[in-house]
Amino acid sequence: MTETLVQEPGTEPVKPSRPSGEPLLVVDELTKHFPVRSGMFGKTGLVRAVDGVSFSVQPGETLGLVGESGCGKTTTGRMLVRLLEPTSGKITFEGKDISHAKGAGLRQLRQDMQIIFQDPYASLNPRHTVGRIVAMPLQVNGINPPGGVKKRVQELLELVGLNPEHYNRYPHEFSGGQRQRIGVARALALKPKIIVADEPVSALDVSIQAQVINLLRGLQRDLDLAFVFIAHDLAVVRHFCQRIGVMYLGKLVEIGDRNSIYERPAHPYTRALLSAVPDVTKMGASGRIRLEGDVPTPLNPPSGCRFRTRCWKAQEICATQEPPLTIKPNGTTAACHFPEEGAIK
Amino acid sequence: MTAPASAPNSPTTTDKDPYLRVNDLRVQFPTEDGVVKAVDGVSFSVERGKTLGIVGESGSGKSVTSLTIMGLHNTKRARISGEILVGGRNVVGMTEEQTRRLRGRDMAMIFQDPLSALHPYYKVGAQIAEAYKVHHPNASKAEAKKRAVDMLGRVGIPQPARRADSYPHEFSGGMRQRAMIAMALVNDPDLLIADEPTTALDVTVQAQILDLLEDLQREFNSAIIMITHDLGVVAQVADEVLVMYGGRAVEFGTVEQVMRRPQHPYTWGLLASVPSLHGDSDADLVPIKGNPPSLINLPTGCAFHPRCRYAGRNGDRSFTEVPELHQVLERGHLVACHLSEADRTKFYAEDIAPSAGVAQ
Amino acid sequence: MVRFITRRVLVGVATIIAISIIVFGLFFAVPSSPAKVMCGKNCDPASIAAVETRLGLREPIVEQYTSFMKGVFVGRTYAPGTAFERQCDAPCLGYSFRNDEPVTAILKRTVPVTISIVVGAAILWLLIGVSLGMISALRRGTLFDKIAIGISLTGASMQVFFFGLILLYGLVYATGWLDFPSYTPFTENPLKWAQGLILPWVTLGFLNSAIYARLSRAQMLETLSEDYVRTARAKGLPLGRVYTKHALRAAITPIVTIAGLDIGASLGGTFITETIFGLRGLGKETVEAVNFLNLPIVVATVLLAAVFIVVANLIVDLLYAVIDPRVRLS
Numbered sequence A: 001m002t003e004t005l006v007q008e009p010g011t012e013p014v015k016p017s018r019p020s021g022e023p024l025l026v027v028d029e030l031t032k033h034f035p036v037r038s039g040m041f042g043k044t045g046l047v048r049a050v051d052g053v054s055f056s057v058q059p060g061e062t063l064g065l066v067g068e069s070g071c072g073k074t075t076t077g078r079m080l081v082r083l084l085e086p087t088s089g090k091i092t093f094e095g096k097d098i099s100h101a102k103g104a105g106l107r108q109l110r111q112d113m114q115i116i117f118q119d120p121y122a123s124l125n126p127r128h129t130v131g132r133i134v135a136m137p138l139q140v141n142g143i144n145p146p147g148g149v150k151k152r153v154q155e156l157l158e159l160v161g162l163n164p165e166h167y168n169r170y171p172h173e174f175s176g177g178q179r180q181r182i183g184v185a186r187a188l189a190l191k192p193k194i195i196v197a198d199e200p201v202s203a204l205d206v207s208i209q210a211q212v213i214n215l216l217r218g219l220q221r222d223l224d225l226a227f228v229f230i231a232h233d234l235a236v237v238r239h240f241c242q243r244i245g246v247m248y249l250g251k252l253v254e255i256g257d258r259n260s261i262y263e264r265p266a267h268p269y270t271r272a273l274l275s276a277v278p279d280v281t282k283m284g285a286s287g288r289i290r291l292e293g294d295v296p297t298p299l300n301p302p303s304g305c306r307f308r309t310r311c312w313k314a315q316e317i318c319a320t321q322e323p324p325l326t327i328k329p330n331g332t333t334a335a336c337h338f339p340e341e342g343a344i345k
Numbered sequence B: 001m002t003a004p005a006s007a008p009n010s011p012t013t014t015d016k017d018p019y020l021r022v023n024d025l026r027v028q029f030p031t032e033d034g035v036v037k038a039v040d041g042v043s044f045s046v047e048r049g050k051t052l053g054i055v056g057e058s059g060s061g062k063s064v065t066s067l068t069i070m071g072l073h074n075t076k077r078a079r080i081s082g083e084i085l086v087g088g089r090n091v092v093g094m095t096e097e098q099t100r101r102l103r104g105r106d107m108a109m110i111f112q113d114p115l116s117a118l119h120p121y122y123k124v125g126a127q128i129a130e131a132y133k134v135h136h137p138n139a140s141k142a143e144a145k146k147r148a149v150d151m152l153g154r155v156g157i158p159q160p161a162r163r164a165d166s167y168p169h170e171f172s173g174g175m176r177q178r179a180m181i182a183m184a185l186v187n188d189p190d191l192l193i194a195d196e197p198t199t200a201l202d203v204t205v206q207a208q209i210l211d212l213l214e215d216l217q218r219e220f221n222s223a224i225i226m227i228t229h230d231l232g233v234v235a236q237v238a239d240e241v242l243v244m245y246g247g248r249a250v251e252f253g254t255v256e257q258v259m260r261r262p263q264h265p266y267t268w269g270l271l272a273s274v275p276s277l278h279g280d281s282d283a284d285l286v287p288i289k290g291n292p293p294s295l296i297n298l299p300t301g302c303a304f305h306p307r308c309r310y311a312g313r314n315g316d317r318s319f320t321e322v323p324e325l326h327q328v329l330e331r332g333h334l335v336a337c338h339l340s341e342a343d344r345t346k347f348y349a350e351d352i353a354p355s356a357g358v359a360q
Numbered sequence C: 001m002v003r004f005i006t007r008r009v010l011v012g013v014a015t016i017i018a019i020s021i022i023v024f025g026l027f028f029a030v031p032s033s034p035a036k037v038m039c040g041k042n043c044d045p046a047s048i049a050a051v052e053t054r055l056g057l058r059e060p061i062v063e064q065y066t067s068f069m070k071g072v073f074v075g076r077t078y079a080p081g082t083a084f085e086r087q088c089d090a091p092c093l094g095y096s097f098r099n100d101e102p103v104t105a106i107l108k109r110t111v112p113v114t115i116s117i118v119v120g121a122a123i124l125w126l127l128i129g130v131s132l133g134m135i136s137a138l139r140r141g142t143l144f145d146k147i148a149i150g151i152s153l154t155g156a157s158m159q160v161f162f163f164g165l166i167l168l169y170g171l172v173y174a175t176g177w178l179d180f181p182s183y184t185p186f187t188e189n190p191l192k193w194a195q196g197l198i199l200p201w202v203t204l205g206f207l208n209s210a211i212y213a214r215l216s217r218a219q220m221l222e223t224l225s226e227d228y229v230r231t232a233r234a235k236g237l238p239l240g241r242v243y244t245k246h247a248l249r250a251a252i253t254p255i256v257t258i259a260g261l262d263i264g265a266s267l268g269g270t271f272i273t274e275t276i277f278g279l280r281g282l283g284k285e286t287v288e289a290v291n292f293l294n295l296p297i298v299v300a301t302v303l304l305a306a307v308f309i310v311v312a313n314l315i316v317d318l319l320y321a322v323i324d325p326r327v328r329l330s
């Protein structure tokens, strides 16, 4: 990926988040196919959950992955942290090929890469105290921080805005937002370089969601963490990510820096997605792009461009030739034969 | 809160009689831990052809309010008082048989998760036909079926005659919600309650469903209550907005009033918390501190005071006295807050208006 | 659908073959020779050899197994070319080591007993257990519910032999209200058939009713809290229709599954019930055969039990597909 981040003049100092050096994480043609049997009597098929996705993340950079349900965001995220084995493709972390890392290599990787899950209720063991939950990664990896485990855990709790005295409490004593903070503390325990966050705020109420977004933003800035931030809420992603990738039916259809993606996206799908968001600042539904129909099944995706069944600009070539990801005049990298130009009205 | 002070009697609505009128509704559930005051003195009204948006965080009493209007609570388990006038008839205190006759015919409801709300074992068409038949006992099976197919076509299901014979699991999420809407509208109800109808759907599908509801409302001229926690959805579809907190109404007004000139600190907090597609993306969001209250043990005075930046700006009334809804600024704009008019205007101008979330 | 049935039948056949091999193998691992057992105390090697020849026990085990399978499907000839030669027509399951009676004849006598016990009891426990459970779910928290829960808790914690013996003592020995259970074929005299089996039915039926009542109550309560039940009410359906058409159908599905498997398993033999009430059913026959190392009967009864279970599984799967469209081929 070669797009450049448009740095607005006069904003914060340039972070070490841009191309200067080696990318932290490079994903190349990552693919995951699940063999499935539909129903009890069905024949077997192949769910093309993720189909040749490529992107890279610089140290300290935040990349957002957005798209509708089932487009492969979670599957991608799980492959990155190696909770799922990729069907094909390559994941490179700090120059090392980790696509099929095992044993010691995987353990080292688990220290550098952490994941935060969507459901703050299901992801914490209800029978363990908060202290034990947060200390778990340290213990599993046999790490004894200076000052002891307990001190480190209390520091972590404080870092995520929880009272260190909550050390001996159980998860059910906490609200959804607080539980998500516990999950964040656990993820930070090993001082990772990158965190994959899969819909970390989707299950939370708006007021609590804002608290957690602010927390993550602060941590990202202070600890210079890289993030792969998965979400379906475009407004949330806009507030958190410097660069955004848009996925549709297992494919990355557009990727670019925040301003280009939100102000002048090239891919028709990105435009449709943005215009569908009911925004608090916008009254009524005027000027909206109406997409017809539903997302097709990943068991049998359309030929050529996968968006063509719902695209208002589709031509014959869209059915026969898959559009490659190329840099478009607007500055983003998009996969479309007839990219949009100019700013969104 | 005294009922007559609120919207129903405001001059804007005198020429048309509202179809639904809720007066001082209270719903309590006795539980082992104590009494849950799920709804605590709420009043509002909705006219035919208009949409009332009810917003609030989870647990603020939105669903309980809607289920109470539909008479779906177990009267043995829930203590209900107040008045719910549906086309002039008070639903509170009606027998099960009396409310049953209204349900599905005069008032209908669609739910958040259309997959679990449809019966997995029956064909979609049959489920809709059943809803028709129960209120049209003289209709033949074929008539009911035809009506079901008609409705499926009206809500935009392609090849409705064929898809009527599908089971819910064979539909996509958006089609299921369309089917739910077809079922709710099959008897031309005058009141439609939609409880988070698009929360489980993707944005592009959500947009389709909201458009559909708007089109159908124009066609059927029904009153709609749109319950949601998404302020964007409210801004898009509502004519009037009711903001709920801790089982009470804290702000009521037209969508312009509530979304563009909000006057309650909680509404301010909500709007400042919501990330937007416009405005400064580098600015931090301004969350409301703390967590929503427990409805068993509501804070004294204004239930919002532990989270409110402005609590205490008016002596200790916020801590001791429950604020009543009263009119501010404009006619029909009601707010339950002790702040003085001057203070409110000042805080709004200084702290709120410049921030991202408020509609421009 | 056809493919599904074929696949399941094939899997079932494979299961039964595997079981038959295991049972065959196990009994040959037992050191003492059945021929010795049969021939009595003072037995010279020559007569043992004769018995072994007659029963075909001198052949290698693999051959014995294949001849057995051949016998089941096409019939076989025992000890061909010797003085003991005899023809056994399909389905041939061999002869009892004890009294040379054909195993098929034994099965013909014992299987109807077990089927009669199980079918009668199952009707009882399904009718009583399921309706009790459903009614208490609909009246949760009422006195009826509490009593029903109490009874089913008691029933579920009781053992068959304990409850059976109490009944036997109370209704037969102490009061003489009922005759001691006996088996009369249904075709001979239906009334006597039912009279003779009433005690085992009540015993088995009551205990299983307790279990099924708890199960159905839990299922029904879960179903009543489903969103689609709320939808049915929101449509304006009368409560009766909501309960029967919408809730009951969904609640009953898992019960059908469990009942099918339970009945299938019981058909393989209800040893304790049969023993308490002195009925010669499949269960009693099997246990006795095991004690006597009566290999042909053990193999036959174990295989038959396996067939019952496999068939019950198949029926349950098919029923499931009929009831729940989600598992049907789309």
Ligand SMILES: Nc1ncnc2c1ncn2[C@@H]1O[C@H](COP(=O)(O)OP(=O)(O)OP(=O)(O)O)[C@@H](O)[C@H]1O
Pocket (backbone or CB within 6 Å): A034, A035, A036, A047, A048, A049, A050, A067, A068, A069, A070, A071, A072, A073, A074, A075, A076, A232, A298
């Ligand atoms: N273990 C699995 N077996 C079969 N299919 C799977 C499996 N896991 C995921 N899928 C399918 O792969 C596709 C992508 O799933 P994924 O969970 O990555 O979507 P997502 O973008 O995270 O969606 P959401 O927004 O709903 O979380 C979906 O069609 C999903 O049904």
Ligand SMILES: Nc1ncnc2c1ncn2[C@@H]1O[C@H](COP(=O)(O)OP(=O)(O)O)[C@@H](O)[C@H]1O
Pocket (backbone or CB within 6 Å): B029, B031, B036, B037, B038, B056, B057, B058, B059, B060, B061, B062, B063, B064, B065, B295
């Ligand atoms: N049947 C019930 N028994 C006890 N408490 C209930 C019951 N139904 C709802 N509640 C409580 O009432 C409050 C309001 O719930 P609800 O109206 O569902 O909130 P929401 O605004 O998210 O729709 C919650 O605290 C909820 O736990």
Ligand code: SF4
Pocket (backbone or CB within 6 Å): A267, A268, A269, A305, A306, A307, A308, A309, A311, A312, A313, A314, A315, A318, A323, A335, A336, A337, A338, A339
């Ligand atoms: S390639 Fe064709 S179908 Fe695909 S998005 Fe572009 S115009 Fe639409």
Ligand code: SF4
Pocket (backbone or CB within 6 Å): B264, B265, B266, B302, B303, B304, B305, B306, B308, B309, B310, B311, B312, B317, B318, B323, B336, B337, B338, B339
């Ligand atoms: S009454 Fe007081 S605490 Fe409540 S919203 Fe107004 S200022 Fe805040």
Ligand SMILES: [Mg+2]
Pocket (backbone or CB within 6 Å): A073, A074, A075
């Ligand atoms: Mg996901």
Ligand SMILES: [Mg+2]
Pocket (backbone or CB within 6 Å): B062, B063, B196
């Ligand atoms: Mg709700």
